[in-house]
Amino acid sequence: MNLLEVLGLQRSFSGGIRAVDDVSFHVDQGESFAIVGPSGCGKTTTLRLIVGFDLPDRGTVLLRKKDITRIPPERRGIGFVFQEHALFPHLSVHGNVAFGLRGLPRSVRRERALELLRLVGLGAERDRQPHQLSGGQQQRVALARALAPGPHIVLLDEPFNSLDAELRDVTRRDVYTLLRQARTASILVTHDQQEAMSFADRLAVMRSGHLEQVGTPSQVYRYPQTVFVARFLGNANVLSAVAHGADAATPVGTVPLTEERRGPVMIALRPEALAVVPNGEWKVVACEYKGDHSLLRIAHEQTTLLARSPAECTVSPGQSVHPTVLGQAVPLQQDTDGNGSPQLQSGRIPARPDR
Amino acid sequence: MGRPRSFSHHRPLGLLVVAGAAGAGVLLPLIYLLLRAMEAEWGVVQELVFRPRNLYLLGNTLGLTAGVLIMDTLIAVPLAWLLTRTELATRRWLVSLAVLPLAIPGYVMATALLGLGGGYGALARLTGLSVPRLGGYWGALLCISLYTFPYVFINVRTALAGLPRNLEEAARSLGYTPRASARRVVLPQLVPALLSSWLVVGLYTLGDFGAVSLMRYESFSYAIYLQYAGAFDRTYAAWLALMLLTLAGGIVFVHSRLQRGKSYHAVGSATPGGASPAPLGHLRWAAYAYLLILFFLSLGVPIGTLGFWLFQRPLLPELSSLASSAIDTLSVALPAAALAGVLAAAVSYLSVRWPGKLTQALAGAPYIGYATPPLAFGLALVFFGLRGVPWLYQTTALLSLGLALHLLALAVGPVRSTLLQTPPRLEEGARALGRSWLRAFLEVTGPLMGRGVLAGTALVCIVAMKELPITILLAPPGFSTLATQVFSYTSEALFAQAAPYALAIVFLAAPLVTYTLGREVNG
Structure with missing residues (x-):
């Protein structure tokens, strides 16, 4: 079943630049999806439109068949993990994770937050302040915080960017495993094609506001449809x-x-x-x-x-x-240097025999 | 003792002597105040300290301080929000207007407010509308709030502007409405900024003399003045000054306790600002009305009232007296500023390049002088002058010295921060290129530090020009600054005579305030 559906999303900023131009894709229940593209291609804007931090000029976002395009972010039930983690500096690690658990008895909140902290392997750090944690630990707290209210889907905006190379791989694997365990669908936005391919069940390659190609990592890697995708992925x-x-x-x-x-x-x-x-x-x-x-x-x-x-x-x-x-x-396909001309219908890859 | 961080292993003796003299200069008068207070017989002291009147003064002083803090916060927090988070944030000149009231000294604001109401006040004369003349608690409260709110505004605005926007977004994605995320995420992070501005305003209100005495509100400062100048009971004045000093110490202590663990570290490399400012929609008119009323009260009323009184008397005969007051003012303020600049340079250079217990203590001493309520400091200087340096007593030299020592902290701030931005590497580089220590300092660090020294000196100069209580206590007979003229005329309700002096101060201070603070805030 389609958990999230994005239809013809469009967003222009002052100066008439179309940051997001007719973007459509879907994410299934429990699926890990990735949007990969060079910086400035509009992938973060797409994510912000889905969570509701920004509103599209045109297009629709459906979550479980319900139109949420104009609903404020706090009523969407979508988790968000920021590039800079955005942990609340005035709250402890535990306070951060429990922050999203509202309208529950105190003891239930504490239990649930602790459960998530244990899940991310930070049960012992619950009373620390965010600045006392390493970058990778902060990242995991941010994920635990996003997962705590039990969102339908979690959006990850370049979450591994601020980590150094070694920590990046480990943290990415941890996050992948955690999302699987929590059976939560996710969208990862990144400019790193290796990261996208090793993380996602399916991925979309984005370029100057539109999606060039959508498919499983191996489909997109083996059968690129445009010059851009061929060069960008490998x-x-x-x-x-x-x-x-x-x-x-x-x-x-x-x-x-x-x-x-x-x-x-x-x-x-x-x-x-x-x-x-x-x-x-x-x-x-x-x-x-x-x-x-x-x-x-x-x-x-x-x-x-x-x-x-x-x-x-x-x-x-x-x-x-x-x-x-x-x-x-x-x-x-002949590349027209991406002046917004739709080169292909995204998501359609003809089935082909291997070799 | 801290290990030297720099190339030179010995702290230069000359610098130590100068910085040590600054520290001693701040502390010695306070010791004399203590000695003077202790001179009295024990029975007399008991009677003085346990007078019920002290309790009344304490209640008045604390009540006024609390009232000012509440008023300032109520005025400044919405103002800071409007000027950082909404469409009004793009109007930079609004920020300049918001800090401008700092150019109006308390006694000038009091003069203007007193000259407005009453049977023959400006309002009655202009419109025939007679409102009761302000005074007492509400008069002092309104008066002090109207020119101290910019301190809170500057702090809160800086904090709001530096707050990463994604924290609020994180709260939104976790189910919080905009209002709830403002309360649970933004407000707690403004607490450190509020606390530090409350410290400044709190200490200021405790020490304020001009506004409370003109409004005839009996706080400690006013009572000290009455005892000293009116009743000539110097022992009681000394004890009241000690009580006021203790109160200031208490505020500093409470502040440091509250501040503990509240210095939130930014986590991660979050980019501040970001999302577009909130459109005000139909609230726009309410916002403009708020700004209009605020600026009308804090700037329009004082300038308008003083302007009205200015034209009630011919100005020309007044000019020579005005000029002589201006010269007296500068003859004290300029040497005080220069001295403060030199002392600040020595103290800062020593504490930044040779960090250690002694140099840190020397760097901290100016702040004790600054936190000491000016009337207590002035009284301490009187006792110090009478006993310690009688040949200096009632000279402009002692007055300049007193102002320099009281305001030294204002100069230390900018000097220290420019020095901290000048790495010792630069001096080391110069020495590797064959310069001696002194040449390296004169050719490299000196010029770089110059900006900070200049800014600090300018700041001391502005504040010294407006200073009232220390000047009143230490001025030689026949010596009158612009400030003392405003005060003495207003005390006798001679608003028309006070107006030219008051306006002169405002117009001297305004450009400098807009320049120094506007630059800092708009950065």
């Missing part, structure tokens, strides 16, 4: 090619396509679908050692491509190589 090589049905002529030779096309077309080729053998017209520009593999940057005339090679760099910069294609390329 560093796909984007090439211009001429398609002849099931395959296409490209600067790296004939490549099989995931979908039949004819005529000039842009294609996306993942680095892992490209390997090199010694001697050829291409030159190695750089070789980045990544531990379990190496990433080669090869160039020929105006074109630079990324290719994956086995762990050890078997070729060195300056050496001439020949690229060979191992996998399939994905034909992309």
Whole structure:
């Protein structure tokens, strides 16, 4: 069942900039959804429209089939976790978590708040003040506070941004597990594609106010529909090619396509679908050692491509190589540089066989 | 003793001597006050201390202080909210208007309010409408509130503007209405700002002399003056001053207890401000009416009334006397400000570069002088002058010295903060480039510190020009500042004679107040 439905949401700010432009998607019961995009793409504004901190110019937000577009935030039953945590500095950790539990007997409030603090592993810290906690602990208190009133859905606005790299991964895993345990649906907003892909059941890629593509992480990663998505999620090589049905002529030779096309077309080729053998017209520009593999940057005339090679760099910069294609390329829709033109209906991904 | 944080291992002796002299200068007079009070025979002391009249004075003083705190809070909190959170926040000039009443000294405000009512007051003469002349508790309360509310306003406004907006949003998403989140989230976080402004206003009201004496309200300050100047009972005056000092100490103590654990740390890197200001809608007219009434009472009435009285007498014959008062005023205020600037520089530099128990104590001493009610401080200086330095007694030098020591804390504030922003690295860099300690200070730190010294000196100068109680107690015979002229004319209800002096003070102080405070607030 659709828990949350967002239909044609639109919001302009002074200066006529459309921060959110015709955004539609849905989130299922208990699902983890993510909106990923570069900074300034309108993802935070979308979140603020859903929780009710801001009102849309047009569009509808439905929660359990009920129109909540114009309802004040305090009556929506939506939890919100801020980028800066926004813990109340005048309340203890316990006070923060119990804050949203209103109209309940004192003992029930205390029990419920403690239960949540234990859930996030901070039962012992309940009497501390927020500033005495580390960044990761503050993050978990913020989540416990948002979960305490038992919201239908929790919105997370770049919640891991203020944490350093190491803490980020651990905290993200913790939050994921906690939301699963609480069986609470969530929307995570982030600019980090790795974070979005490892967190979400489904994700949406957002760009200058509109959604470019919606799907499961593997769908969106494997079958990007636009140049932007292909480049933003993993560093796909984007090439211009001429398609002849099931395959296409490209600067790296004939490549099989995931979908039949004819005529000039842009294609996306993942680095892992490209390997090199010694001697050829291409030159190695750089070789980045990544531990379990190496990433080669090869160039020929105006074109630079990324290719994956086995762990050890078997070729060195300056050496001439020949690229060979191992996998399939994905034909992309013509990109019109995002002047609000809807490139595709979001959320529709044609079912395709793997490889 | 704290380890030296800086390159030079020895605290410069010269600086220590200057800062030590400042500390001694603040404390010595208070010791003389104590000695003078103790001189009396034990039986007399008992009779003085346990007079029922003291209880009456205590009740009056505390009642007035509490009333002013309540009034100021009721005026300033809505004002701060209007000027930070609503569409009015974009009008910066409203903020300048809101701090401007600080330029009006208490005795000037009292002069204006007294000159307004009564059978032959400005209102009766202009409109034929006779309202009773203000006076007593309500007169003093209204008068003091009308020019002290900006202290509360400045503090609350700064706190409100710095409060991350997402705290309120968090409360909203947890089920709180805007009103409930204001009460449960915003208000508790304004408490530290309110407490510190209450301390300033509370100490001010305890020590206020001009407004209460002109309004004939018997608080401690007025009683001390009456004993000293009227009844010549200096022992009783000394004991009353000690009681007032104890009361001020009590306020500082209560404040520090309340403040404990209330200094909320900002958590996370929250961005303040943010969301768009609330549109006032149909409340707009109520908001404008509120501002209009407030500014009318706090600025329009005093300026209007004084303006009316100014034209009741020919101004020209008055000019030479006005000029001589202005010269007297400056002849005391300028040396006091310069001295305070020098002392503040020494005290601050020592305590910032060589932090330790001794230097911290020296940096704290000016605040004792500032918190001491001015009449008690003035009386202490009288005793100190009579006993300790009789050759200085009743000279303008002692008056300047007294003002400098009483107001020193005002100069220490800005000097310290500019110094704290000047890292010792800069001096170290200069020394690595071959400068001696003194050259490094003169070429690097000195110029950087100069801004703070200048700001502090200017602040002392403004306040010294308006100062009344210490000036009255210490002025040499025949010496009259603008402030003492206003006071003596108003005491005899000669409003037309007082008006030119009062307006002169306001117009001297207003630009400086708008400049220093307006910049701080609008930052």
